[in-house]
Amino acid sequence: MPFGFTAASGFASWADFATLARQIGADEAGWRRKFWRAIRREAASIPFLQDVLAAHYCIFDRHTPLYVKAVLAGAIAYFVIPDHLVPKNLPLIVFADDAAIIGIAMKAVASHIKPEHREAARRTLARMRA
16 A cells, blocks of 8 residues: 555554654655645546645645644645545545545644645636536
């Protein structure tokens, strides 16, 4: 499983989050490909897409602390990786688990998500929906 994450076991410790952040840093191009592939695949149906995009821009900001990158990367890894706790074929709760994970992560590190991250997300979303 990419990034050392499984839906069944989750992350065991903060050390696992740090490892995830280092792996993403080492394979930034691979992470970006997986991220954008998932975004394009689900773009029309994700109600919290702007938050996912803001988290993405925060992760790749050189000024973002490692622990913030790890929290956000873990949440986005859950979103990007197809193995989920809630199957995607349940129509009413398709993104409930993703939204909860992203929301909790965003709330936990909200002070590090800058207006420029949110603006970049807004612009990207506008281009995607145009």
